[in-house]
Amino acid sequence: MTCLRSGALVWYRTDLRLSDNAAVTAAAAASDGRVVGLVVLPEHVAAPVRLERGRAEQHTTLPDFVRVSPRRIGHLLQAVDELRHDWQAKGSALFVARGNAAHCVAALASELGVAEVHTAPCRASDEERENAAAARALAEHGIALVVHDETTMIAASDLPFSVDDLPDVFSNFRRIVEKKCRVREPVREPVLAAMPTDLCSRATEDTDRVLACADFHEARAAAVSQDARMAFTCVGGRSHGLARVQRWFWETDCIARYKQTRDGLIGADFSSRLSPWLALGTLSPREVAAEIRRYERERTANESTYWLFFELLWRDYFHFWVRHARDRAFKANGVLGRTPCGAQDERGFAAWCEGRTGEPFVDASMRELRATGQLSNRARQNVASWLAKTAGIDWRWGAAWFESQLIDFDVGPNWGNWQYVAGVGNDPRNRVFDVQSQANRYDANGAYRALWVRD
Ligand SMILES: Cc1cc2nc3c(=O)[nH]c(=O)nc-3n(C[C@H](O)[C@H](O)[C@H](O)COP(=O)(O)OP(=O)(O)OC[C@H]3O[C@@H](n4cnc5c(N)ncnc54)[C@H](O)[C@@H]3O)c2cc1C
Known part of the structure; x- marks a missing residue:
């Protein structure tokens, strides 16, 4: 396979998009756009539950209980399918591997001969341990791991306190952040260079082989299975998240009634339903915040539009909290x-x-x-x-x-x-x-x- 010397690799975590993605933007800037992407999927769909993440000895023995349900894996695969298509449309490639993340990242990065690997995980303790393991494996090949803060609406670097000093109570966090921070505008996707044909073909072959695993077929089927009582169908890819924004904000104006409807139990529209896309990062919270601002400018600004922003602050709070709390x-x-x-x-x-x-x-x-x-x-x-x-x-x-x-x-x-x-x-x-x-x-x-x- 062609070497990507002075190129870069993006190791995706829960940031499965090209636009408004700090890892992709930085990787492209560091390498004149000579970037490829990598998603590492879990080795076992039926991996056992760990009560305390990161501690192998704390596996439970509860029956019928796996750490990630096939349905959730199926949604992840839907998101990956679209991401792969987006990279191909740019003339570049997304590799999809399966197994130990540190091993997969180091193996691909060294084979490609890239200088840097960029990644932007949620900074919980398991993910930090994964970063450390990948950094060690990459260092053996002289490759640097560059870790970005990406998963929140307000950048960690824009907080007026360090994450270690996160306020204990959400309302204190909110008051400080609303007074002192601004939400940055989303960053457009960078220009990527077209990659050599042999590299793209290799990515296609490797990825097709991984995605053909029998348990992934089962996971895909679980993700599309429908219960007749289900009011809302979610498909994992980014285009479906964008379509949801379009419908809930602009076509139905549900956002303007959200404060009154948000405690609903039945139906598709009592709340935004954006959480599955935010969780996998196919949509960024800054993109949603920008859409709230546009809606407030072009249609109406009321307590409901504010309340959606308020909930995104809760999301930020817990992202910072899990980083602050570590194993606790x-x-x-x-x-x-x-x-x-x-x-x-x-x-x-x-x-x-x-x-x-x-x-x-x-x-x-x-x-x-x-x-x-x-x-x-x-x-x-x-x-x-x-x-x-x-x-x-x-x-x-x-x-x-x-x-x-x-x-x-x-x-x-x-x-x-x-x-x-x-x-x-x-x-x-x-x-x-x-x-x-x-x-x-x-x-x-x-x-x-x-x-x-x-x-
Ligand atoms: C026990 C428990 C477990 C939860 N587990 C998760 C989880 O794994 N993933 C998850 O995204 N949310 C979780 N939540 C928060 C919340 O229930 C969901 O975010 C919300 O129901 C998703 O629906 P929505 O997208 O329509 O939310 P909306 O009401 O439309 O809110 C918009 C967005 O704000 C964020 N948000 C809203 N409420 C909260 C909250 N309480 N905490 C943090 N972020 C919030 C979400 O990103 C959500 O998509 C949990 C809440 C509880 C009480």
Whole structure:
């Protein structure tokens, strides 16, 4: 294969796009656009759950429980398909490999002979360990790993404090950030040089072989399987995320009513539904923020348009939080070091996962999650509170089940919200949700419970 000496490699993580991507922009600038991309897919679709990420000895033995569901892998594959097409349309190439990330990155980078590898992961502890392993493997070939901050709307470097000094409470973070930070404009995709034909053919052959794995076929089928009760269909590729923005902002003006609708349980449009694309980075939060600003200029600015921005700040907060908390993000006693209830009740937990607790609002939500990989924020808060505080079961089991099932799984928002609801994280009020009164309030006519709990 042609050598890419003085070229660069982009190692994709949860930033699966060409535009507004710090790693792609920097790699192109450092190499006159002589860049190729790499996505490393998980080796095992059915990898075991780890209660404390990064610690092999903490594998659970819970049945029917894998770290990433085939449906979530299927969404990832949909996103990768489109990304690959985007690189090919530029005359360059996206390699897709499978296995140990550090090994795959170092093997391709050294074979290509590139000078630098650029990457922009969410900075949670597993991802940091992966960075360190890749940096070591690359150093053996004299190649540098350049790590960028990319996953948030507000750049870490624009914060008026270091991530180590992140405020303990979200509202303090929000007040400071709203006063002192601005959201940068999204950066357009850089010009990339066309790559030699033999290199592109090699990328096509390698990638076709990886994507042809039998378990990926199963994952793709899981991602397109439809439950008749599902109101919203999500396809992982970027064009589908952009189409969702177009529809929810511009065609239906749902954004202008969001503050009133956001606690909905049934339907496609009560909230933006942008989380699966934000989680894989096929859309960037800056792109969504720019679209909010444009909508406010061209149509209307009201408390609903502000509230979408406010939720993106929550997302930022948890991305910074998981970096700040490091391994404490995944520990039973959380960042506060409080003693959680934490019962290791396997039967009770299985009943929760399967929607058989006997509490109809919880059961409806858990059945929706299992059948679709989706769940509203209101339902997530209730089922999490019920598991951790009412049933007193180890909250990390719940977080791991969400990690496995949710198509929008995002490490900071998931583990941070779980700690918050379980009372070991950053909620100064340590609330307990009264599930029955929540059901009466948000599902007053029982339609949601009737939809998902039939027997
Ligand atoms: C226990 C629990 C686990 C969760 N796990 C995840 C997860 O793995 N991935 C994830 O993206 N969100 C998670 N959330 C947050 C929230 O429920 C989802 O972001 C939201 O339901 C996604 O739907 P939407 O895109 O329509 O959101 P909208 O209401 O339209 O909000 C717009 C965007 O803001 C962000 N956002 C909204 N609420 C939150 C929040 N509470 N915390 C952080 N970001 C937020 C999301 O990126 C979302 O797409 C979790 C919440 C709880 C209570």
